[in-house]
Amino acid sequence: DGGITQSPKYLFRKEGQNVTLSCEQNLNHDAMYWYRQDPGQGLRLIYYSQIVNDFQKGDIAEGYSVSREKKESFPLTVTSAQKNPTAFYLCASSAGTRPFHEEQYFGPGTRLTVT
């Protein structure tokens, strides 16, 4: 089955530690995205990548970093510089080519709790 996997589902970390969230897709999609979701809020874009070895900052990139060394993988690191890291993190991918390039498909999410 094609899809997007995120691991782990729940993650707990101490304040001051960096943590890396995994995102893998086997949809052969070119573009991948990371979003943050807080209670009662819409999705806010952290980083996106439209092609391997290239990525762009989204609206709330401060305190986060990413890499895109392989087409299938787009890991997100939440650094200690992120002031309020506790949130639900969603990874998505899209074909990246018209006409359906804007249809984003989401993984199941990782809930990160930092104490």
Next chain:
Amino acid sequence: GQQLNQSPQSMFIQEGEDVSMNCTSSSIFNTWLWYKQEPGEGPVLLIALYKAGELTSNGRLTAQFGITRKDSFLNISASIPSDVGIYFCAGSYYGGSQGNLIFGKGTKLSVKP
């Protein structure tokens, strides 16, 4: 930045009732998408709209791309308990980064059996 106004914020309905929700923007949008999210899960794409005036159905769901290109509507007919969740609209606007979506804050739907 660009924002989508999604309404209503929440709805409490009886099973069997029809549901209507909408999203509006101040900018012209090229694409409107509707997603459903259940607790603790990622959003699932329900319907994608690409042309002004387009009306598309997916089972009991029907969505429309507003003729002004600044709004979209989602209707659910004959609601059932499994329709419970948060419905998000999303879209890409003219002049925005290719492939990037703006999301509404969601409509939380509760269905009473």
